[in-house]
Every structure is written in structure tokens, then in C-alpha cells.
Amino acid sequence: MAELTATVGPTSSGADVVHVDMDAFFASVEVLDRPELVGRPVIVGGTGSRGVVAACTYEARRYGVHSAMPMSLARRACPGAVVLPGRFDRYREISDRLHRILLDVTPIVERIALDEAFLDVSGAHRLFGDTTAIAHLLHDRVAGELHLPCSVGAGPVKFIAKLASEAAKPSATPAGITAGAGVVVVGPAEVNEFLEPHPVGALWGVGPVAARRLASIGVATVGDLAGVPERTIVRLLGARAGGQLARLARGLDDRPVVPDRPHKSVGKERTFPVDEVDPGRLHQHLVGLVDGVADHLRSAHLAGRTVVLKVRTADFTTSTRSHTSAQPVDTAAAILTVASGLLESVDASPGIRLLGVSVTGITPAGADPDGVSEVSQLAFALEGPGAGPGDEGGPGPGRPAVAGAWSQVAEAVDAVRSRYGRTSLRPAALVSDGDGGSRPDVQVRPDPNAGRPTVP
Amino acid sequence: MKFRCERDSLVEVVTTAGRAVSTRSATSMALGGVRLTCHGNTLSVVGTDLDLTIHAVTEAIGLEDGVCVAPGRLVSDIVRALEPGAVTVESTGENVEISAARSHFSLRTFPSEEFPSLPDPEPPSTTLPTAALFDALRQVVRAASSDDARPLLTGVLVASEGDGVRLVATDSYRLALRDLAGTGDLAGQQILVPARALAELQRLAPSDRVEGESTVGVSVGTHDVTFTVGAVRVSSRLLDGTYPDYRQLIPPSYPNRLHLGKDSLLDALRRVRLLVRDNTTPVRLSMRQGGVDLTVVSQEVGDASETVDADFDGEELTIAFNPTYLIDGVEAVAGDEVVLETVDATKPATVRAAEIEDFHYLLMPVRVS
Numbered sequence A: 001m002a003e004l005t006a007t008v009g010p011t012s013s014g015a016d017v018v019h020v021d022m023d024a025f026f027a028s029v030e031v032l033d034r035p036e037l038v039g040r041p042v043i044v045g046g047t048g049s050r051g052v053v054a055a056c057t058y059e060a061r062r063y064g065v066h067s068a069m070p071m072s073l074a075r076r077a078c079p080g081a082v083v084l085p086g087r088f089d090r091y092r093e094i095s096d097r098l099h100r101i102l103l104d105v106t107p108i109v110e111r112i113a114l115d116e117a118f119l120d121v122s123g124a125h126r127l128f129g130d131t132t133a134i135a136h137l138l139h140d141r142v143a144g145e146l147h148l149p150c151s152v153g154a155g156p157v158k159f160i161a162k163l164a165s166e167a168a169k170p171s172a173t174p175a176g177i178t179a180g181a182g183v184v185v186v187g188p189a190e191v192n193e194f195l196e197p198h199p200v201g202a203l204w205g206v207g208p209v210a211a212r213r214l215a216s217i218g219v220a221t222v223g224d225l226a227g228v229p230e231r232t233i234v235r236l237l238g239a240r241a242g243g244q245l246a247r248l249a250r251g252l253d254d255r256p257v258v259p260d261r262p263h264k265s266v267g268k269e270r271t272f273p274v275d276e277v278d279p280g281r282l283h284q285h286l287v288g289l290v291d292g293v294a295d296h297l298r299s300a301h302l303a304g305r306t307v308v309l310k311v312r313t314a315d316f317t318t319s320t321r322s323h324t325s326a327q328p329v330d331t332a333a334a335i336l337t338v339a340s341g342l343l344e345s346v347d348a349s350p351g352i353r354l355l356g357v358s359v360t361g362i363t364p365a366g367a368d369p370d371g372v373s374e375v376s377q378l379a380f381a382l383e384g385p386g387a388g389p390g391d392e393g394g395p396g397p398g399r400p401a402v403a404g405a406w407s408q409v410a411e412a413v414d415a416v417r418s419r420y421g422r423t424s425l426r427p428a429a430l431v432s433d434g435d436g437g438s439r440p441d442v443q444v445r446p447d448p449n450a451g452r453p454t455v456p
Numbered sequence B: 001m002k003f004r005c006e007r008d009s010l011v012e013v014v015t016t017a018g019r020a021v022s023t024r025s026a027t028s029m030a031l032g033g034v035r036l037t038c039h040g041n042t043l044s045v046v047g048t049d050l051d052l053t054i055h056a057v058t059e060a061i062g063l064e065d066g067v068c069v070a071p072g073r074l075v076s077d078i079v080r081a082l083e084p085g086a087v088t089v090e091s092t093g094e095n096v097e098i099s100a101a102r103s104h105f106s107l108r109t110f111p112s113e114e115f116p117s118l119p120d121p122e123p124p125s126t127t128l129p130t131a132a133l134f135d136a137l138r139q140v141v142r143a144a145s146s147d148d149a150r151p152l153l154t155g156v157l158v159a160s161e162g163d164g165v166r167l168v169a170t171d172s173y174r175l176a177l178r179d180l181a182g183t184g185d186l187a188g189q190q191i192l193v194p195a196r197a198l199a200e201l202q203r204l205a206p207s208d209r210v211e212g213e214s215t216v217g218v219s220v221g222t223h224d225v226t227f228t229v230g231a232v233r234v235s236s237r238l239l240d241g242t243y244p245d246y247r248q249l250i251p252p253s254y255p256n257r258l259h260l261g262k263d264s265l266l267d268a269l270r271r272v273r274l275l276v277r278d279n280t281t282p283v284r285l286s287m288r289q290g291g292v293d294l295t296v297v298s299q300e301v302g303d304a305s306e307t308v309d310a311d312f313d314g315e316e317l318t319i320a321f322n323p324t325y326l327i328d329g330v331e332a333v334a335g336d337e338v339v340l341e342t343v344d345a346t347k348p349a350t351v352r353a354a355e356i357e358d359f360h361y362l363l364m365p366v367r368v369s
Helices: A002-008 A025-033 A071-077 A088-105 A131-146 A158-167 A188-195 A208-216 A222-226 A230-237 A239-249 A279-299 A332-344 A405-420 B007-018 B072-081 B130-143 B195-203 B262-273 B323-332
Strands: A017-022 A042-045 A053-056 A082-084 A109-113 A116-120 A150-155 A171-173 A176-178 A183-185 A265-276 A302-313 A318-329 A352-364 B002-006 B033-039 B042-048 B052-059 B061-064 B066-071 B086-092 B095-100 B103-108 B126-129 B155-161 B164-170 B174-180 B190-194 B215-220 B224-229 B232-237 B256-261 B283-288 B291-298 B302-309 B311-313 B317-321 B337-342 B349-353 B359-363
Touching: A017 A088, A017 A131, A017 A158, A025 A042, A025 A053, A025 A088, A042 A071, A053 A071, A071 A082, A088 A109, A088 A116, A088 A131, A116 A158, A131 A150, A131 A183, A150 A158, A158 A183, A158 A188, A188 A222, A208 A230, A222 A239, A230 A239, A265 A279, A265 A302, A279 A302, A279 A332, A279 A352, A279 A405, A302 A332, A318 A332, A318 A352, A332 A352, A332 A405, B002 B007, B007 B033, B007 B042, B007 B052, B007 B072, B007 B086, B033 B061, B033 B072, B052 B195, B066 B072, B066 B086, B066 B103, B072 B095, B072 B103, B126 B130, B130 B164, B130 B174, B130 B195, B130 B215, B130 B323, B130 B359, B155 B195, B174 B323, B190 B195, B190 B232, B195 B224, B195 B232, B256 B262, B256 B283, B256 B302, B262 B283, B262 B291, B262 B302, B262 B323, B262 B337, B317 B323, B323 B349, B323 B359
Parallel strands: A042 A082, A150 A183
Antiparallel strands: A017 A116, A017 A150, A042 A053, A109 A116, A171 A176, A265 A352, A302 A318, A302 A352, B002 B061, B002 B086, B033 B042, B033 B066, B042 B052, B052 B232, B086 B095, B095 B103, B126 B215, B155 B164, B155 B190, B164 B174, B174 B359, B215 B224, B224 B232, B256 B311, B256 B337, B283 B291, B283 B317, B291 B302, B337 B349, B349 B359
């Protein structure tokens, strides 16, 4: 039997889901790029009056600073902290490198945010050994190649893997920083033992309200929860949440690791509080939507050829109009030209309830990161405002398809925004008196919706 | 309004005028229709989307003068489907009745007062020879851009040039230029005509009503232009703006010159293009003494290559093009022989006829790594 196993090689031990999570990612990148910050409390986040903490080093966590904390509180808690605005291009660049390392192990990589991803390694054992070996391999490659700390957790299902990576992390208390294990692998037989001491709040879907209700029947830890009959939980929390929780408490989670699919379209839409009839105001909304779409496209290094305008009138009739250009577009100016042309053909008199803009026919913009040969149609260097937007004097490196004056503007806008935040620069049409701004604060913390900035 | 008209004549005028009717949802319902006007024994039909207006006239047996605005597409579909022979059309209040033989249709009409009032165009200020103009349209209109995001490039420049007229169009990847020397008199003007209008003008070419006409009347207004061909008038709003300086795009000289048979090149290009699955796959031309090798490498599909005999002067060179753009240019050349002139793999190339100098098709290569 032993011989037989040996000939097949390492096989699945049942803990095939791996969660890789960078430690204090944005802050760690800042420290990496500025070695003089090593050992100092560093906070990355919105530096404005209503900014929040996006990431902080463990040195800052010793003072009680944590993600999503209002920046004003964080500064008060840790007055000596170095507070930096985010440099998202840089984080994305490193995130892309992380992604490539993960893809070396398995193509089944689900990117959750810039700094975390799930892997299904069930098909990778022959090449890389058992899950523990793979987890260490990933941990060491990230440390060796990116020079950044990460934690790797593995388990039979997603949420166990996620809790495992959490358990592998360093911890910070006022007394000091304790190094983490770096890698924690929870095999199927260890799931119950691993889960039991966790507070119920660690389970997905358990917020403060559910936690309070559970506490009312004496349930504080997952171990407590596992001892409660499912119907009791259901009675307490409802069929849906209760049923799911009962399953989680037993270590069951049937969500598969879904490999990332390429974007098919990038879009934003807005429902108006009051139906909009004024073409001028509709155009203004359009400018805001287009700006968001263009920003998203460029930050994902994408461009698309088809611009789709979606309109829902007061009577809930939804219609779309689209226009396909010869060249992929990714600048607000180019998308707006097309979208406002489409909007012109819309009769706003019945009242517009919802307006949306999306770009489809998505292609990667600019140079192929993998260096695959790129073919590009060269264009004449045409002068004149109506001739653009388009190529001016042939493609520059990086953006062959959509070079030109507006691309340069867009690049400048991106540079300013990556440094000073999403609201630092806005289309003139959206700047209002008093500048309360028609956009909310930017959600900078990477979350499952990262890459889809909130639309005002 | 009431008239009787031959089915085929009625189909022709309604269809011709109907091409100008907007397919987009119109701001005014009446814009979705064509206006039929019967005056004496003349039936005139107009369709418009406010940018483009087509006006077609035919003889009819007028029974009662009047006007109605009817759904153009539906009327032409109905009339086309009728038995050959005479068709009677009568407007009765809010409907229009169309009858022929034992068929009878009654259609809702649009209020004729909602149809835009279209000023009569100025009488033609100059004329162009019909055959040469249609030839030029065939050569040039195809190079205009269809991308509304670049409005100026969706137009064709019609400009005074020397003692004649020059037509220019570019979509920024290729540029077509045709001189009609010694014809027309635009009095030094240059106008930018939407390619769509000229494409509609071009569609009149094979029709009988145009065949006998030796000239096309051109009348240029401040904001519009009207082309009159026999009984059809095509009017279009002009595009506003300064056309890019196309002259600076044309290389002063070409070190490399490939001279070959037009049909053999076209046939070879069409064959190798069969492997092109998307519009980013280029055709590579390797030019050397005695011939040119055409190659298409299509990643998922496979490869194709073909050799065409040719005279070549210059340095051996490989250059890639969008095969469709190249075919467009070669097709547009008059005569049996074509000359392809190049500078290098990233500079504009020119396709033209071997003898005649009045047509140039400038084409940007595709950069391949």
C-alpha cells in the first residue's frame, strides 16, 4: 500500500484550498520602498478629514490602529505614525507580480483583492507536493521575490483557509509584536478542533447583531455553536442565515474557488433620487459616470471598443444604445464623445430614472504584460481637434492602441489621483460651489469589490 | 392627394428617398416617414433625417394635388410586393390608401405639418462629369472613417485643386485622394461632406435614371451641399471644422517601388485573407527582386503564403498591412497594373496605378514585432 502511494506521488490530503494574504500590504509596500520606515508605525489611507485607514504596519497596530478606522482617530491613537496616501499603481504592480507567482502553482486562482487570493491546489500536488509544501513554497517565494511578508492558510474549504491564514499572521499588542507562524494548514480531521476556540464573529455572515443574539443563548465560540441544534440557530437568526451558519460551524462551505475571468465589460450606472428631465443635468451625470468608467478601465489596463448607454425611464422601460468605434477607447474624453452622442438621441421628457454607461468589447490596453508579440495598426499623425481622439504620430510604448493627447491627459489624471486620491481631480462639469463634491469618500480598503470603485 | 403611378417607378422613388430616413429613434415621429407630394403629373418624394435629405421625382397621373407623410419603409415594401402594373395612392384623412389589382392597403400617416420644411436648394453652381465623379466616389468614400468619435474624419473633403476638384478621405489608417482635373469649379472653396451622403449618392450610380445624365449638378450653400443627378437630389449638411493637413502625410519620395498585376495581387490577397479571423491579423509582404511573398499567420487557425511575380526596385523589405485596407486600395486603382511604393516598415506606403497619377491611396503599415 505504501509503495502504491509512493508511485502515485503526493495526493490530496483533503485540504486543497489555499488562502494567501499579504501582511499589512499597502503599508508593507511603503516600508519596502522607503527602508527608513522600517520599524516605524506607518499608516496608509485617506489623509483628508474624513479619510480612513486602508492599511497599517504592526508597529501602528500596537497602538490600537486598525483598518477602516477613521484617520483622525488613528492619528490620535498613534501620534508618531507616518501617514501616507496610497500609491495604488504601485500596489497593483506588486499585486500583479504576486498573482503571477500564484499562477505558477495552479491556474485556479481567485483574486479577492489586491492583497489576497484563494487557490485550489487539488491538481498541483504531483508537481509541488502536499498542501503544506505548497503553502510553504508560496510563502517563501513571496518573501524571496517580492520581499514582502504574507500569511498562507490552507483548509478543506474557503472559509477554513481564510481563518487559517488569519491564524498564521503576526499579532500586535501594546506589549510588542509576536511573529506569526506564516503558514497554517488545517486538515479535514483538524477542522473541528481548529474552529472551536474561534469566536462566532469569525464566521462569515456573523455581524454584531447575530453575535449578540447568539450570546443571548450562551454561544460565544464556534465550539459552542456546534453544540446547538440547527433548528435553534434557524429560529434565532432566520432560515437562510441560520442554516448557513450551522453549516459553517461544522466546517462546511461549498463555495468553489472560481478562477478569475477576464472582464467582459466595465460599467457604472446611477439611479436618480428624482427622475431627471433636464438634458443639461443628465449630461452632467453622464460626465461623472464616464469618468468613473474610464478610471476603472485604465486602472485595470483595459480598453474597449463599444460604448453602451443604458436608460431607464420613469415608467421603468429600460433601453440601451451602443456605438462601436474602430479603436478601443479608455479615456474619459473618447468615451464621453460617444456616450453624449448616444444620450442626444434620448428623449428625456418622460423623466429618466436611471442612467448607465458601460464599455464592452474589452481588450487589454497597452503592452502585453507577458511580452506576447503585439501587433498594432499604425496611424497617421493627424492634427486638428476633430480628428482626435486617436493616435498622434504613432503609438508610444505601453498604449499603442489608444495613444494621443487625451491619453496623456488621462495618464496625468491617473497619476494625480493615485497620489492624492480619487476625488482630487474631477471633470469640471462635476465641480460644484462649495465643493462638497458629488462623490463620496473613496473606499480605499481592498475588499471583495476592489477594482469597482463606488459610484456616487 | 390622389395619383396613379407605375409600380416600378413608385418603388424606385420611395426607396431612394427612404434611404435618408433615420433608422434611429427620431425626435419627431414624422421623420420616420417620407413625404409624398403630388402636383399636376409630378410625384415628388422626400426623406430626411435632417442631416441628409434625398428628394426623388417621377411622373404620375395626378388625380388630385396634395401631400401626405407615410412610413417610407413600409410603403416601399408594400409597393414592391404588389403585382406589376399601375398603383393608385390616395390620402384620406389620417390614412393613405394603396391599391393595385385586387390588393388594398390602408396605412396610418404622420401629420404632414410635423414634417420638417426643407428649403429648395440653390440652383447648381457647378457641374461634375457623372462617370468621373462616381469613379472618384468609389475610390475615395471607402477610406472615410465610420467612427463618430472622430467627426471630421467621417467626411470627405471636396476641394478646389488647380483647375479641378480633389476628393480626399481618411480614417487615419489610410487616405484616398482623387483628382478630377479640369472639371467643376468650386471657386477656391473646400467643403467637408459626410461620407454617408456621398455613399448614398454613389448608390444612385447603377440606376437607369442616372445613366443618361452626363453631369452631376453641385450647389454649395453655407451649411449644406446639394448634388443633383437627373431627377434625384441628395442634400447634406456640411461638416464643420478644419480638415487635417493631409499633404504633410505624403512622403516626398519612396525608395522602394513594387510594380505588379492588379488582379494577380488581389486574388492572392483575397486567398491569404481567408485565414484572417479578426481585424488585427496583418498580411506580411516580403518584397524582393522578381516578386513579393504574402504571408498571413493566424494564431489559432494556421498559416497561408503565396508568391506573386513583380518588378521591384529598392532594398528588400518586409512590411505588414491590414489586408482589408490593402485590398480596398488595390481595388480602387484604375487599370490592370498597380504600383506599391514604400519607405520602410513603419512609414506610409502608397498604392496607385502604374500610368495614371490622379489617384493615390496612402496606407499606414501594421507594426509587427
